[in-house]
Amino acid sequence: MAETTLKKIEFSLDPKSGVPFYKQIILQVEMAIADGRILTGEQLPTVRSLAVDLSINPNTVARAYNELEIRGIVNTQQGTGTFISGKKTKLDEIERERVLAGITQSFIIKAGSYGFSIAELIEYLKGIEAHMEEKK
Amino acid sequence: MAETTLKKIEFSLDPKSGVPFYKQIILQVEMAIADGRILTGEQLPTVRSLAVDLSINPNTVARAYNELEIRGIVNTQQGTGTFISGKKTKLDEIERERVLAGITQSFIIKAGSYGFSIAELIEYLKGIEAHMEEKK
Amino acid sequence: MAETTLKKIEFSLDPKSGVPFYKQIILQVEMAIADGRILTGEQLPTVRSLAVDLSINPNTVARAYNELEIRGIVNTQQGTGTFISGKKTKLDEIERERVLAGITQSFIIKAGSYGFSIAELIEYLKGIEAHMEEKK
Amino acid sequence: MAETTLKKIEFSLDPKSGVPFYKQIILQVEMAIADGRILTGEQLPTVRSLAVDLSINPNTVARAYNELEIRGIVNTQQGTGTFISGKKTKLDEIERERVLAGITQSFIIKAGSYGFSIAELIEYLKGIEAHMEEKK
DNA sequence: GTGGTCTAGACCACA
DNA sequence: GTGGTCTAGACCACT
Structure with a gap:
């Protein structure tokens, strides 16, 4: 094969x-x-x-x-x-930052309502990042 | 009362x-x-x-x-x-992780659609964490 | 009834x-x-x-x-x-104008490819506007 | 050739x-x-x-x-x-109007979702028309 | 062969 | 009662 x-x-x-x-x-x-x-x-x-x-x-x-x-x-x-599709959603830096702030805030709030601290979130994201590097 | x-x-x-x-x-x-x-x-x-x-x-x-x-x-x-009540809820680490995995996944996808990498997200969260430490 | x-x-x-x-x-x-x-x-x-x-x-x-x-x-x-839903898509004036410019341009181009002049488009829109006033 | x-x-x-x-x-x-x-x-x-x-x-x-x-x-x-070829195509006014109705409708809806009224659209188109007259 | 539309009908989950 | 999911199967339109 x-x-x-x-x-x-x-x-x-x-x-x-x-x-x-x-x-x-x-x-x-x-x-x-x-x-x-x-x-x-x-x-x-x-x-x-x-x-x-x-x-x-x-x-x-x-x-x-x-x-x-x-x-x-x-x-x-x-x-x-x-x-x-090539949807790039290109924004200038200011707008980009504003968007990031928005979605991050709701992420933190939601995670917070389940008792996760920001430190935990960072650790978890690092784990995912490492996992993806590996796969490459 | x-x-x-x-x-x-x-x-x-x-x-x-x-x-x-x-x-x-x-x-x-x-x-x-x-x-x-x-x-x-x-x-x-x-x-x-x-x-x-x-x-x-x-x-x-x-x-x-x-x-x-x-x-x-x-x-x-x-x-x-x-x-x-006094009864211990049986929520174990696995359950906790499942919840975290779910909300983190949608966070990454949403952020990714605006072009943010996981590394960027981690940096941004670290910034927020530092900012909050300060306030304490 | x-x-x-x-x-x-x-x-x-x-x-x-x-x-x-x-x-x-x-x-x-x-x-x-x-x-x-x-x-x-x-x-x-x-x-x-x-x-x-x-x-x-x-x-x-x-x-x-x-x-x-x-x-x-x-x-x-x-x-x-x-x-x-209350989706308001609120934008500031500048952004608003930019959006309007974009969608209007594609409207004109598309209409143009069918042979409609801008004057005709204006007339047609006026007709629709009048029609809606009437209904009120 | x-x-x-x-x-x-x-x-x-x-x-x-x-x-x-x-x-x-x-x-x-x-x-x-x-x-x-x-x-x-x-x-x-x-x-x-x-x-x-x-x-x-x-x-x-x-x-x-x-x-x-x-x-x-x-x-x-x-x-x-x-x-x-010499044959006259049978496109009449009704057909023309149908095409125009279609593209205008989507224009109005799209613009409407950003809060533009038909009156505003007319004004904007007039502006463009004047601008193009000028250029001639 | 590709996706698009519609129907009929079953079963589930939420309020 | 509300909407949500999935199946089976038919027929159509575009490339």
């Missing part, structure tokens, strides 16, 4: 998690984009092929892709396929 | 998380007990006041308290309030 | 238009918001009732509402209903 | 409109003929050049040209190009 050079997202579903299938797919695509396993312009598996892979209904995959499209994360071309 | 000094849990709800409100409340109470932010015998906010605080239906708060009572984590005294 | 004081969106579908049902519903909600026939916080018809009204499958209505939710136009609370 | 002075139609595609690319091309050709921007005997861009211009699959352009030929609106001469 020849190895292919194509990086692929390894999709997998956990039926016991309680998280809906289509959300698990969305999350996995988002994560793959976030850590560079899939790049702008690359094609996602076709609706049907992914449905077969995961042994689920094509409609469920389509729903996930559809939501990703609405959010502007992928572009879809009928008869061609589904592709990661 | 003597006034008690209520140490308050800071509740917060995330409607977008997909986690039902009542479960978010339960989790937050359990976590608060698990790490000692609230102690045996202490009173939880009343159903109505918490409902107002969170702008949700009192039934939803009642459902959360009800489930906590079923599990033996709180005692409800008609006309008086809801109090933490 | 007593008249009710509730302003309602009058939904209607045109099966011959070629426009998918769910998109027609989305458009009608958007238009109703755009010209103030429905306000922030108001509830949309329930999925099932609208489905009956329009004699279509509830899934189709749900799909429309779902897309509106993803776009942040409505908020949905399980077991409660679907409500117009 | 003599160079011809190609009066070019300014094609533009909107992937989000839901209107298939090939139909957008057909419409734009028809509209251009209808209002005299392109005349009988004039040449359309080649399939390949237009495909490159619009960054789409040549098959899609070919399909559009093909349908135009079937309708007798253009003649294709193997190895030479595609030319406007």
Whole structure:
């Protein structure tokens, strides 16, 4: 069996998690984009092929892709396929900082309501970062 | 009726998380007990006041308290309030980690969509932490 | 038959238009918001009732509402209903002008590719404006 | 081969409109003929050049040209190009209005979501129109 | 072969 | 009662 050079997202579903299938797919695509396993312009598996892979209904995959499209994360071309869009959300530095402040604040508040301290959050993020370096 | 000094849990709800409100409340109470932010015998906010605080239906708060009572984590005294019972909640490290993993994941994805790397997030959090230390 | 004081969106579908049902519903909600026939916080018809009204499958209505939710136009609370969200997109004047310039430019280009002059566009918009005044 | 002075139609595609690319091309050709921007005997861009211009699959352009030929609106001469035939296209006022209604509607909705009223849009367009008059 | 739309119907979870 | 998820399957449109 020849190895292919194509990086692929390894999709997998956990039926016991309680998280809906289509959300698990969305999350996995988002994560793959976030850590560079899939790049702008690359094609996602076709609706049907992914449905077969995961042994689920094509409609469920389509729903996930559809939501990703609405959010502007992928572009879809009928008869061609589904592709990661180049949505860059480019902002100037000031705006960037303002956005970061906003989402970080809600992260801290939410985490805080579960009793996590900022120090713990930092440690946890470091763990993730290390984990990702490793994979590279 | 003597006034008690209520140490308050800071509740917060995330409607977008997909986690039902009542479960978010339960989790937050359990976590608060698990790490000692609230102690045996202490009173939880009343159903109505918490409902107002969170702008949700009192039934939803009642459902959360009800489930906590079923599990033996709180005692409800008609006309008086809801109090933490002595029973140790079984929230272990694994559960804690799962919660943290969930909220951190969405934080990373959201920040990532604005182009922030995990390293940047860590730096930013460190800045906030330092800032808060100072204030102490 | 007593008249009710509730302003309602009058939904209607045109099966011959070629426009998918769910998109027609989305458009009608958007238009109703755009010209103030429905306000922030108001509830949309329930999925099932609208489905009956329009004699279509509830899934189709749900799909429309779902897309509106993803776009942040409505908020949905399980077991409660679907409500117009207060998404204000408030920007300062400069940013506002920049946004307006952008969307107007693409409007002009697109219209231009079909041979419409700016004067024609202005006339057409005036017509719409007059039409809406009338309805008030 | 003599160079011809190609009066070019300014094609533009909107992937989000839901209107298939090939139909957008057909419409734009028809509209251009209808209002005299392109005349009988004039040449359309080649399939390949237009495909490159619009960054789409040549098959899609070919399909559009093909349908135009079937309708007798253009003649294709193997190895030479595609030319406007003498046949008057039947685009009437109603069709024109329908196209205009479509693109104007999405313009209004998009602008409306940023809080712009139709009156404001008209004012802004007037400003642009005046600006362009000046330049002449 | 690609995605898009719609239906019918089941089952679940929340308020 | 509300909305949410998933399946099965049909039919359509675009490349």
